[in-house]
Amino acid sequence: MSILLAIPAVxxxxxxxxxxxxxxxxxxxxxxxxxxxxxxxxxxxxxxSAFTWLPALLHRNEIAIMGTIWLLLATVAVIVVGVVFFQExxxxxxxxxxxxxxxxxxxxxxxxxx
Numbered sequence: 431m432s433i434l435l436a437i438p439a440v441x442x443x444x445x446x447x448x449x450x451x452x453x454x455x456x457x458x459x460x461x462x463x464x465x466x467x468x469x470x471x472x473x474x475x476x477x478x479s480a481f482t483w484l485p486a487l488l489h490r491n492e493i494a495i496m497g498t499i500w501l502l503l504a505t506v507a508v509i510v511v512g513v514v515f516f517q518e519x520x521x522x523x524x525x526x527x528x529x530x531x532x533x534x535x536x537x538x539x540x541x542x543x544x
Contacts, residue, residue, distance in 0.1 A: 439489035
């Protein structure tokens, strides 16, 4: 357990999101050409994402806060995967929606009245 706590929570969150982003990348490729090999890669990266999320909760056992931070990071990662690697086009109104969604997540995740 001590090694899990030696690594900061934010590092675990980033590692989890990186595995999640790889899973999203490979799931997009799988959707174009389904095959068992890619399906296994998608499942494997998703499992690694979940496992690397767990140590972050050891640092701060507040699922609402940690989950929201993870969602912010994952949202940015998925946008990068779609726009940079797959040249997906996002309209102005969609960018506005993404921005408002990120703003909402930020308010939900970082507001701490205590």
